[in-house]
Amino acid sequence: MKILVICVIYLAYVSVGETACTFPADLLGIWDSSSLEQLNFTDTSTVVIPNIHTYGAVTFNCESVSGSKYILRSSSTVVTLFGTPMEAATCLQLVQVTSSAKYTYIHATTPLQQAGNERVKLNPVSASLTEAAVCDESTPYPDGTYDILIKNGALSLATVTCPDVLLSKFSYTVDGNCFSNSSLDVCSDNTKLQFNYSICSSVAAYSSGGDLSCVYSNVYNSMTYVTLYNNDATTDESTTYRYTCMVVAANGSLVYATQNPQHCLSTQTSNNVTSPGLALILKPINCAVDTTPSPTTTIPPNNEAQVGTASVAAGTTIAIIAVIALIFLLLFFLVFRKGAPYPMKKGQCACSSKCGPLMYCLSCQCCCGKVGRGTKIDPEGHVISPEEIGVVAGNEESQVTGNGREVDVIPAPTPPGAKDIEELQEISTSSEDGKPRRLPPIETSVSETVDENETQTQQTAEQSLDANDSPTTVTQAEPVEVETATDKTENL
Numbered sequence: 001m002k003i004l005v006i007c008v009i010y011l012a013y014v015s016v017g018e019t020a021c022t023f024p025a026d027l028l029g030i031w032d033s034s035s036l037e038q039l040n041f042t043d044t045s046t047v048v049i050p051n052i053h054t055y056g057a058v059t060f061n062c063e064s065v066s067g068s069k070y071i072l073r074s075s076s077t078v079v080t081l082f083g084t085p086m087e088a089a090t091c092l093q094l095v096q097v098t099s100s101a102k103y104t105y106i107h108a109t110t111p112l113q114q115a116g117n118e119r120v121k122l123n124p125v126s127a128s129l130t131e132a133a134v135c136d137e138s139t140p141y142p143d144g145t146y147d148i149l150i151k152n153g154a155l156s157l158a159t160v161t162c163p164d165v166l167l168s169k170f171s172y173t174v175d176g177n178c179f180s181n182s183s184l185d186v187c188s189d190n191t192k193l194q195f196n197y198s199i200c201s202s203v204a205a206y207s208s209g210g211d212l213s214c215v216y217s218n219v220y221n222s223m224t225y226v227t228l229y230n231n232d233a234t235t236d237e238s239t240t241y242r243y244t245c246m247v248v249a250a251n252g253s254l255v256y257a258t259q260n261p262q263h264c265l266s267t268q269t270s271n272n273v274t275s276p277g278l279a280l281i282l283k284p285i286n287c288a289v290d291t292t293p294s295p296t297t298t299i300p301p302n303n304e305a306q307v308g309t310a311s312v313a314a315g316t317t318i319a320i321i322a323v324i325a326l327i328f329l330l331l332f333f334l335v336f337r338k339g340a341p342y343p344m345k346k347g348q349c350a351c352s353s354k355c356g357p358l359m360y361c362l363s364c365q366c367c368c369g370k371v372g373r374g375t376k377i378d379p380e381g382h383v384i385s386p387e388e389i390g391v392v393a394g395n396e397e398s399q400v401t402g403n404g405r406e407v408d409v410i411p412a413p414t415p416p417g418a419k420d421i422e423e424l425q426e427i428s429t430s431s432e433d434g435k436p437r438r439l440p441p442i443e444t445s446v447s448e449t450v451d452e453n454e455t456q457t458q459q460t461a462e463q464s465l466d467a468n469d470s471p472t473t474v475t476q477a478e479p480v481e482v483e484t485a486t487d488k489t490e491n492l
Contacts (some may be wrong), residue, residue, distance in 0.1 A: 020064075020065075021045060021062035021063060021064050021065045021070070021071075022044040022045050022062060022065075023041055023044050023045065023047070023062060023070070023094075024094070024096065025044065026096075026099050026100040027041045027044075027094075027103075028041050028042075028043070028044070029041060029151060029152065030151070030152040031103075031149040031150065031151050031152060032149070032150050032151075032152055032229075032242060033147065033148070033149050034147040034148040034149075034227065034242070034243035034245075034262050034263050035107065035147045035243075035262045035263050036049055036050075036107075036147075037050050037051060037237065037242075038050060038152070039149065042059075045061055045062040046059060046060070046061055046062070046075075047059075047060050047062075047072070048060075049090075052078075052088065052115070052118050052120060053115045053116040053118045053120075054079075054116070055078040055079065055088065055115075058074050058078060058088055059074065059075045059076070060072035060073060060074055060075065060088075060090065061073055061074075061075050063089070063129050064129070064131070066131050066135075068093050068094055068095055069091055069092070069093045069108060069131065069135050070091070070092050070093075070094060071089065071090075071091055071129055071131060071134050071135065072089060072090050072091070072092065073087060073088075073089050073129060074087045074088040074089070077125060078122070079122065081122065084124055085124070085125050086122040086123065086124060086125070087122070087123055087124070087125050087126075087127075088115075088120045088121070088122060088123075089109075089120065089121045089122075089123055089129050089134050090107070090109045090119060090120045090121070090134065091107075091108040091109045091131075091134045091135035091136075091137075092105050092106070092107060092108070093105060093106040093108050093135075094149075097216070098157055098158060100151060100154065100157075101150065101151050101154040101157035101158045102148070102149065102150050102151070102154075102157070102158040102215070102216070103148075103149040104146045104147065104148060104149075104216065105146070105147050105148075105149060106137070106141055106145070106146060106147070107119045107137075107147060108135040108136075108137040108141075109121060109134055109135065109136060109137065110136050110137055121133065121134055142266035143220035143221065143225070143266075144218070144220060144225040144245065144247065144263075144264035144266075144268065145263065145264060145265075145266050146216075146218075146263070147262075147263050148215060148216055148227050148243060148263075150215060150229065155213065155215075155229060158215050158229075159191045159213045159214065159215060159229075160191065160214055160215060160216065160217070161190050161191055161214065162186055162190055162191060162192070162193065162214040162217075162226065163214070163217045163219075163224045163226055163248065165224055165248050165249070165250050165255060166186050166193065166214075166224075166226070166248060166255075167186055167187070167190055168186060168187065168284040168285060168286055168287060169183070169184065169185050169186070169187050169284070169285040169286075169287050170182075170183075170184040170186075170255070170282040170283055170284055170285060171183065171184075171282075171283045171285065172184050172200075172204075172280055172281060172282045172283065173280065173281045174200075174202045174203075174204045174278060174280055175202070175278045175279060175280075177200065177202040178199075178200035178202050179281075179283075181199050181200055182196070182199055182200035183195070183196040183199050183200070184196075184204075184282065187287035191213055191214055192211060192212065192213050192214070193205065193211075193212045193214070193228060194210060194211055194212075195207070195210030195211075196210065197209075197210050204259070204280065205228055205230070205244040205246070205259055206230065206235075206239070206240050206241040206244050206259070206261050207230045207231070207232055207240060207244070208232050208240050209230075209231060209232050211230075211231045211232075212228040212229060212230055212231060212244065213228065213229045213231060214226055214227075214228060214229075215227050215228070215229045222249060223247050223248065223249045223269060223270050224247070224248045224249065225245065225246070225247055225264055226245070226246050226248060227243060227244075227245055227263075228243065228244045228245070228246060229242065229243060230242050230243065230244065237262075241261040241262055242262075243261070243262050243263065244259050244260070244261060244262075245259070245260050245261075245262070245263050245264035245268075246258065246259050246280075247264060247268050247269055247270045247273075248270055249269075249270035249271075251270075253283070253284070254281055254282065254283055254284075255281075255282040255283075255284060256270045256271045256279075256280075256281060256282075257270060257279070257280040257281075257282060258270060258271065258272065258273035258277055258278070258279050258280070259273070259277055259278050259280065260273055260276070260277040261276060261277075265277070
């Protein structure tokens, strides 16, 4: 009776445990695995793993879950040892990277020699399974020993920008072959490594087409671990593989890398790898790279793509050009345009003493009024119109305008005084031969002065006639063309 009760309790425990263990809902479907080929999650608690040793495809049920570790038990016997039917068990630690597209996983069961070094445990049917017994891989796990799951048909969502150390064009060697006659392009598409086999036929990264997509990368101890997805239509998983893991590091002017099929090894470095791995040496040929990820790429938290700043640089350049254009227009309209210059006197504004000679054309526009052509400046710095020139201006100093032209100030002639008139009266109007003598014309700046001089000349001539009592003909002085300061200024 006691034995029966214990069996019932045990079966109930197992049943509850199996029911409670379920996979994430987005895992449903077929997934391309880096080390287990294609996994098929048929429902939330069942997964089919193909080609395990001699057992073929094995269906596993989710036995229990602890954190991100899932303990799986085969749904049927896989082998009979010494007459005892044996089930298979394994442990997967699953971490979501991109929903419905990409997971990383650790196959946390140590290899079993009796099962061809497959990562499984063999247990009698219905034997209890514990995390310690099944998930027995030592922690912390070695650097780079993760595997990748990418959902079938969702590669575009899983693709990422390749690591910076690979963003270039290269010539290369693969296991000592090629080099100068070789080409690896990670510029044309910075999410891909594209080997040109028409130049060098040596196969790289276990890809017959030489076209591989970057799907995951991480950095450990200054070395970059990058997982590549082979875009070949088919792979045989013996000479060509769906996944390749590279360990890459720059050293001087070269980049050193090693490759291993499916996933990286715990002992693999950028310059050391065991067979069947191969070593590569890459010689960079720089290229302009657009680091903007494709619109469909989802970037995992630990592999952020570098987004270019070309748009910011372009905006800054446009702003600088706009400012320069504005300054040029300002200089053109305020300094170099014709007409209405800003008057200057000895390097300063005529109407203000606060403007200095340095950049006076700009610094003085705020304190000097505009003046028209023909306008002059008096010694006190006052602006006078063309009509006033010759009457007010009396300083012969040269003036400088805002456009740099030097113009002489033409003073007005002084009208004749009383003394000048008396001297004119003493001048004889007759020459020695008795003929009438023409008086020299007097230049003046105003018409009134000319009329006054003509009147005085006629009076002097009449007095001379009275004194000689002889009929002498007096010829009136010819009209004199008076050139005013305004005319000279306009000629200038």
